[in-house]
Amino acid sequence: MDSAPASDDVYLRPSVQTAVKLLIVGHFAVGKTTFVGTLSEIRPLCTEEVMTEAGALVDDLAGMRDKTTTTVALDFGRLTLNDRLVLYLFGTPGQQRFTRLWQDMTQGALGALVLADSRRLSQSFEVMGVLEEHGLPYAVALNQFHDAPAYELDEVREALDLLPETPLVRCDARDRVSATRALIRLVEYLLTLPHSRLRSSGGTPIGHREHA
Numbered sequence: 001m002d003s004a005p006a007s008d009d010v011y012l013r014p015s016v017q018t019a020v021k022l023l024i025v026g027h028f029a030v031g032k033t034t035f036v037g038t039l040s041e042i043r044p045l046c047t048e049e050v051m052t053e054a055g056a057l058v059d060d061l062a063g064m065r066d067k068t069t070t071t072v073a074l075d076f077g078r079l080t081l082n083d084r085l086v087l088y089l090f091g092t093p094g095q096q097r098f099t100r101l102w103q104d105m106t107q108g109a110l111g112a113l114v115l116a117d118s119r120r121l122s123q124s125f126e127v128m129g130v131l132e133e134h135g136l137p138y139a140v141a142l143n144q145f146h147d148a149p150a151y152e153l154d155e156v157r158e159a160l161d162l163l164p165e166t167p168l169v170r171c172d173a174r175d176r177v178s179a180t181r182a183l184i185r186l187v188e189y190l191l192t193l194p195h196s197r198l199r200s201s202g203g204t205p206i207g208h209r210e211h212a
Contacts, residue, residue, distance in 0.1 A: 015083040021108050022186065024075070024091040025131070026115035027123035031143045031173035032091040033075045035115060038179045039089065040077025074105065079183070087183070106131070111190045112138040113183060115173065118148045121159050128160070139167035139189050141182040165189075 012019075024032050037044045075091030090105055106112075112131050116124045124140075131138050142156055151159075157168050167189045171182040190196050 012086060013080070013083060016080075016086050017084045019086050019088060020110050021088050021090065022183075023105060023109050023112035023136070024089055024115065025112050025127050025138075026143075027117070027120065027127060028093075030115045030117050030120075032115055035113075035143075035171075035173040035179055036075040036077040036089050036091040038173060038176050039079050039183065041080060042078050045074075045076040081187070087187075106134045106136050109136060110196070111186055112136055113186045114138050114140045115143045115171070116140055116156070116160070117143055117145060118151050118156065119145065121156065124160060137190060137193060139169070139182070139186040141169050141171035141185075144170060144172045 024035050026032055074093070075089075077089040077091075079087045079089060081087060090109070092105055114124060114127055114131070128138065128140075140156075140160065140162065142153070153168055153170070160168075162168060167185045169182050169185050170178075172178040
């Protein structure tokens with residue numbers, strides 16, 4: 001995994017004016033922990049535990065023979081876009097039994113990036129449904145797995161029944177450049193929405209990234 005190096009600058013810069021909370025969501029084993037770890041400029045907080053036999057009885061491990069750990073609370077990382085804007089990334093557990101936990105995490109969030117797997121697209125509907133129920137705007141990133149079907153994005157958009165304005169991109173959660181592009185696409189989308197708090201950060205941040 002091409003992870004972001006932990007920064008020695010643990011504390012925020014004095015110039016930061018806006019801190020934005022974003023959720024990284026998706027179904028079980030779609031790559032949320034990897035995504036947060038790849039992008040975080042500080043050592044990410046991860047709450048992964050080894051999966052037990054009891055967990056294997058309720059979690060669908062089909063096609064994921066190498067999956068040995070799972071997030072039991074949240075993943076947390078930080079990404080500074082410019083001198084005035086910082087993003088806090090909250091990765092959520094994907095199993096259905098944790099839905100109540102990440103429903104609570106939507107409080108104060110500006111938007112969400114939904115990671116999807118083309119082998120299990122139908123499992124994304126519940127995730128997107130919770131976001132829509134809470135009125136949280138989102139973009140979708142199709143995470144790339146070596147054995148996943150290579151559908152065209154238009155086919156994926158139709159299968160997920162996405163609105164025309166909902167961003168849909170391909171992403172490799174292990175690759176920092178690819179993950180950054182997916183997150184930037186979400187930020188660009190949020191900037192187009194009325195009353196976006198990102199507008200108060202001093203203008204469009206995309207051209208002023210310092211941690212790409």
